[in-house]
Amino acid sequence: xxxxxxxxxxxxxxxxxxxxxxxxxxxxxxxxxxxxxxxxxxxxxxxxxxxxxxxxxxxxxxxxxxxxxxxxxxxxxxxxxxxxxxxxxxxxxxxxxxxxxxxxxxxxxxxxxxxxxxxxxxxxxxxxxxxxxxxxxxxxxxxxxxxxxxxxxxxxxxxxxxxxxxxxxxxxxxxxxxxxxxxxxxxxxxxxxxxxxxxxxxxxxxxxxxxxxxxxxxxxxxxxxxxxxxxxxxxxxxxxxxxxxxxxxxxxxxxxxxxxxxxxxxxxxxxxxxxxxxxxxxxxxxxxxxxxxxxxxxxxxxxxxxxxxxxxxxxxxxxxxxxxxxxxxxxxx
Amino acid sequence: xxxxxxxxxxxxxxxxxxxxxxxxxxxxxxxxxxxxxxxxxxxxxxxxxxxxxxxxxxxxxxxxxxxxxxxxxxxxxxxxxxxxxxxxxxxxxxxxxxxxxxxxxxxxxxxxxxxxxxxxxxxxxxxxxxxxxxxxxxxxxxxxxxxxxxxxxxxxxxxxxxxxxxxxxxxxxxxxxxxxxxxxxxxxxxxxxxxxxxxxxxxxxxxxxxxxxxxxxxxxxxxxxxxxxxxxxxxxxxxxxxxxxxxxxxxxxxxxxxxxxxxxxxxxxxxxxxxxxxxxxxxxxxxxxxxxxxxxxxxxxxxxxxxxxxxxxxxxxxxxxxxxxxxxxxxxx
Numbered sequence: 001x002x003x004x005x006x007x008x009x010x011x012x013x014x015x016x017x018x019x020x021x022x023x024x025x026x027x028x029x030x031x032x033x034x035x036x037x038x039x040x041x042x043x044x045x046x047x048x049x050x051x052x053x054x055x056x057x058x059x060x061x062x063x064x065x066x067x068x069x070x071x072x073x074x075x076x077x078x079x080x081x082x083x084x085x086x087x088x089x090x091x092x093x094x095x096x097x098x099x100x101x102x103x104x105x106x107x108x109x110x111x112x113x114x115x116x117x118x119x120x121x122x123x124x125x126x127x128x129x130x131x132x133x134x135x136x137x138x139x140x141x142x143x144x145x146x147x148x149x150x151x152x153x154x155x156x157x158x159x160x161x162x163x164x165x166x167x168x169x170x171x172x173x174x175x176x177x178x179x180x181x182x183x184x185x186x187x188x189x190x191x192x193x194x195x196x197x198x199x200x201x202x203x204x205x206x207x208x209x210x211x212x213x214x215x216x217x218x219x220x221x222x223x224x225x226x227x228x229x230x231x232x233x234x235x236x237x238x239x240x241x242x243x244x245x246x247x248x249x250x251x252x253x254x255x256x257x258x259x260x261x262x263x264x265x266x267x268x269x270x271x272x273x274x275x276x277x278x279x280x281x282x283x284x285x286x287x288x289x290x291x292x293x294x295x296x297x298x299x300x301x302x303x304x305x306x307x308x309x310x311x312x313x314x315x316x317x318x319x320x321x322x323x324x325x326x327x328x329x330x331x332x333x
Numbered sequence: 334x335x336x337x338x339x340x341x342x343x344x345x346x347x348x349x350x351x352x353x354x355x356x357x358x359x360x361x362x363x364x365x366x367x368x369x370x371x372x373x374x375x376x377x378x379x380x381x382x383x384x385x386x387x388x389x390x391x392x393x394x395x396x397x398x399x400x401x402x403x404x405x406x407x408x409x410x411x412x413x414x415x416x417x418x419x420x421x422x423x424x425x426x427x428x429x430x431x432x433x434x435x436x437x438x439x440x441x442x443x444x445x446x447x448x449x450x451x452x453x454x455x456x457x458x459x460x461x462x463x464x465x466x467x468x469x470x471x472x473x474x475x476x477x478x479x480x481x482x483x484x485x486x487x488x489x490x491x492x493x494x495x496x497x498x499x500x501x502x503x504x505x506x507x508x509x510x511x512x513x514x515x516x517x518x519x520x521x522x523x524x525x526x527x528x529x530x531x532x533x534x535x536x537x538x539x540x541x542x543x544x545x546x547x548x549x550x551x552x553x554x555x556x557x558x559x560x561x562x563x564x565x566x567x568x569x570x571x572x573x574x575x576x577x578x579x580x581x582x583x584x585x586x587x588x589x590x591x592x593x594x595x596x597x598x599x600x601x602x603x604x605x606x607x608x609x610x611x612x613x614x615x616x617x618x619x620x621x622x623x624x625x626x627x628x629x630x631x632x633x634x635x636x637x638x639x640x641x642x643x644x645x646x647x648x649x650x651x652x653x654x655x656x657x658x659x660x661x662x663x664x665x666x
Contacts, residue, residue, distance in 0.1 A: 018424075021652070054401070054428040054650060057390040068387070087420040087446070091351075095387040113420065317387060319354070 004183075006102070007075040007291040009152035011144075011174055012063025013136040013160050013167070014081030014105075016088045019119040019276065019314055020055045026120060027128055034122070035219075037129040037191045039163060045132040048118050058315050059095040060117055061136075062190060063158040065277045065316045069284025069306050071100040072322035074333055075291055078102040078148055080170075084135040089114035099317075105143050108135045121314065125272035133164055140166040141173045149174050150181035154287060157211070159190035162198040175210045186213035188283055189220040196223050206240040213290075214241040215283050218248050234261070245300075247282050252304060255296040264300030267308035277316025281306040285322070294332045302331055337516075339435070340408040340624040342485035344477075344507055345396025346469040346493050346500070347414030347438075349421045352452040352609065352647055353388045359453060360461055367455070368552075370462040370524045372496060378465040381451050391648050392428040393450055394469075395523060396491040398610045398649045402617025402639050404433040405655035407666055408624055411435040411481055413503075417468040422447035432650075438476050441468045454647065458605035466497055473499040474506045482507050483514035487620060490544070492523035495531040508543045519546035521616055522553040529556050539573040546623075547574040548616050551581050567594070578633075580615050585637060588629040597633030600641035610649025614639040618655070627665045635664055 027034050030048055040048065064079055071077045079096055083089035085107040092114060096103045115134035121127050139161070149155055155178040161167040175185045187205065189195050195202060195216075202224060205211045214237065218230065225233040237244040238256040247253045252265040285306035289299025309318050309325060326333045360367050363381055373381065397412055404410045412429055416422035418440040425447060429436045448467035454460050472494070482488055488511040494500040508518045520538065522528050528535060528549075535557060538544045547570065551563065558566040570577040571589040580586045585598040618639035622632020639655055646652055659666045 049427060052427075052431060054392065054431045055424070056648065057424065059387065091388070091390065094382060094385075098385060098387045315389065 004153040005076065005151035006078045006148070006153065008067060008070050008154045008156055008287055009078040009080065009148060010063040010067035010156040011080040011161065011171065012061050012158040013115060013131070013133060013139070013164065014064060014083045014092055015061040015115045015117045015131060015136060016057065016092055017060030017117050017119050017276070017316060018049070018055045018057050019121060019274070020052050021121045021314070022053060024122055026051070027122065032120065032128050032130065033193070034128050035126050036193050037131055037160070038193070040130045040132050042132065045118070045130070048130055052118060056314060058317065059092045060277070060316045062160055062188065062280050063156055064096060065280035066156060066284045066287070067101050068096060068099040068317050069281045069322060070288055072318050073284065073288040073302070073326065074323045075288055078152065080105050080143055082108060082135050082139040082143065083114045084108045084111065086113050088116065089135065104145070108138055111135060111138060119276055121274045121276065125275050125311065127274060127276040137164040138166070139164055139170055141169045144170050144173050144177070146177045149177040150183070152178070152183060153291060154184050154186055156186045156188070156283070156287060158188050159194050159198065159202060162194065162201065172210065184213060185211045186215065186287065187211040188215040188279065189224060192219040192223040195220050199224060203240065212242040214244045215279070215286070216244070216246050217279055218246065221246050245286055247279060253282070253300050255300055257296070259296070262296045262300065264297055264304060267301070267304040269308050269312055271312060273312050274314045275311050277310040278307045280316060281310040281318065289332070292332055298332055302326060305329055305331060337486040338409065338484035339411045339481070339486065341400060341403050341487045341489055341620055342411040342413065342481060343396040343400035343489040344413040344494065344504065345394050345491040346448060346464070346466060346472070346497065347397060347416045347425055348394040348448045348450045348464060348469060349390065349425055350393030350450050350452050350609070350649060351382070351388045351390050352454060352607070353385050354454045354647070355386060357455055359384070360455065365453065365461050365463065366526070367461050368459050369526050370464055370493070371526070373463045373465050375465065378451070378463070381463055385451060389647060391650065392425045393610070393649045395493060395521065395613050396489055397429060398613035399489060399617045399620070400434050401429060401432040401650050402614045402655060403621055405651045406617065406621040406635070406659065407656045408621055411485065413438050413476055415441060415468050415472040415476065416447045417441045417444065419446050421449065422468065437478070441471055444468060444471060452609055454607045454609065458608050458644065460607060460609040470497040471499070472497055472503055474502045477503050477506050477510070479510050482510040483516070485511070485516060486624060487517050487519055489519045489616070489620060491521050492527050492531065492535060495527065495534065505543065517546060518544045519548065519620065520544040521548040521612065522557060525552040525556040528553050532557060536573065545575040547577045548612070548619070549577070549579050550612055551579065554579050578619055580612060586615070586633050588633055590629070595629045595633065597630055597637060600634070600637040602641050602645055604645060606645050607647045608644050610643040611640045613649060614643040614651065622665070625665050631665055635659060638662055638664060
C-alpha cells in the first residue's frame, strides 16, 4: 500500500438541490412519502416545481455533501459524479471545487440536464426529497479513474448509485480497484426505500466483502433486515460488515465492529431547521475520525457535531468551517 | 382613474443572486468597493467566481425583491424584467410567480444569459455586489405593456435601470403611461455609485415630475446632492420630490413631504447576518403602507419591519410571510 493522495474519494449522484419550506399539505397533495427520497421523471418534476413556492438553490447530492464535509474538516478529498455542462452543472462544479474537493469527472455534453432534487422542508424540520437524476443517470465505469481510486485511503459510495443503470458497475469497479490497492470501501445505505429496492444486492455487497464499512440510519437498517427489532438487526449488521455505524437521530449513533459496540450521543442543538444532509454530514465526521485514526467514540462525536451543524440551517452543506468547529469543541482535527 | 388591478407594478433588472460568505481580504484582493454594486463584464465575472467559495443561489434583483416583499404583505403585484429562457431564467420566473407576482415579460431566446450578481457577504453583515447584467441589458420599451401600467396604483422603478442601454426608455415610457392614468411613480436611487453615474438625469426625473416618490439611503442622498450635510440634502429632497424617504440603517428612516418631516426608528434585530435586500424590503413595507393608506409613520414601521426580517438571514427575499409578521407586530395589513 503506497501513501494515499486522498483521504477519501466519494462517488455519488451529482444533484443540485432546490429547497423550499412548505407544509405537510403539500406532501399530501403530491402523495410524497415524508422523509424519504423519491425518484421522479421530468413530467412529475414539472408538476411538483409548478406548485412549489420560491426556492433557494445550492449544490447537493448525498456523497457530495459528505465529501464537502470532509474537506471542511481538513481532509484531502476527491469526488466522482456526473453533471451536464449546463448552467446548473457549472455551478455544481464550482461549488465542489471551491470547497477544496478534486472533481475531474467529465461533464456530459448531450442528454439530460444536470440532476436536481426538489427538497420540501416541513415545519418540523423533516425533509422530503424528489430527485430527477438527469445527467447522473449516465455515470459509468468509464468515469472511474483507477489511479485516483488506488490513491485514496477510503472510497465512499452511496446506495443511491444503484438507481442509475450503469453507476452500479462504476461502483463495483471502484470497489475492486480500492481493495486491490489495499484501501477500504465504505457504503451508505442512503434511504429506506432505496434499501427496499436493492436489499439483496446491498446484503451481497456486504457479505461478499465488496464493502467494509456500512453507514445506515434506523429506518434503513430496519428495511435491510426487514425487522423492527433494532438489537436483532444490529447483531446481523455486526456479522455482515467489518464496521457498521447506525445513526438514530437525537438518540445518537451505535458503532458495531469486531471490537464490540460503542454508543455515542447526539450533539445538542438549539433549533432543528432542516434535516437535509444530516446523515451525509454525520458520515463526513465519522469518516474524518477514521482518517485521523481517532477511535470510534471520537469519530462518532465528530459525526454528531457535523450533523448538528447542518440541521440548524437550510441546506445540506456546512456553513462554517468544520475544522474550526471541531477545534472549538475539543475534538481531534 | 379606474380601479387598479395591481397595487404595485415594479420594473427592474432581473438578476439571479449567487451569494457567498467571505472575508474583507476577498474584497481587497478583487478591489471591490465594499457595500456597493459594481457592474462587471463576463471576463471579470469569471475571475471573481473562480475565486469565490461555495455559494447559495436565489432569485434577486432590487425591484424584484421589493415586489416579492409587497406580495408577501398581501399586495396585488406585477413585475417587468428581462431574463433569458435558460436554466437560471426558468428558476427566476418560477420564484417570482411562486411568490404571487404576475410576471409576463417575454424572455430573450438569444443573446446573453440571464443576469447574475455575485454577492459577497462579509462577517460584519455588509454585502458587496458584482452584477453581470446579461439578458437584463435587453429590457426595452417594447416590454412595457401600457394596459398593465395603467392598471397599477403605483409604478416602482429602480435607478439601476439607467445602466442597460434601452431600459431608461422603458422607464420613461412606463412613467408617462402611469401619469396619464393618474397613477403614482416611485423611484429608488439604488446605489451611491449609480447616483454618481446618473446624478443629473435622476434630478431631472424628480424635478421634471417624472417620478413622485423617491427612496434613497444616506449615501445615495449624499451622492445625489454632493454633500455630507444630511439636513441640507434632506431639505433639497423635500423640494425635489413630492414624497421622499431616506433610510439610515440602524437609525431608522426620515420621510419628507409637503406635510412635513416624520422620523421612524429602525426595528430591533437579534443578529445582523446579511444586509442584502435591506433597502429593497424597506421599500416594500413602505409602499405597502402607502397602498393601505396607513400614513407615513405606519408605512415607515412596515418598511423597518420588512428590512429587519431580511437582514437576519442570507439572501434578499423574505423567508416568512410579511403579512403574518406585520399582524404579529400590530401593524396594519
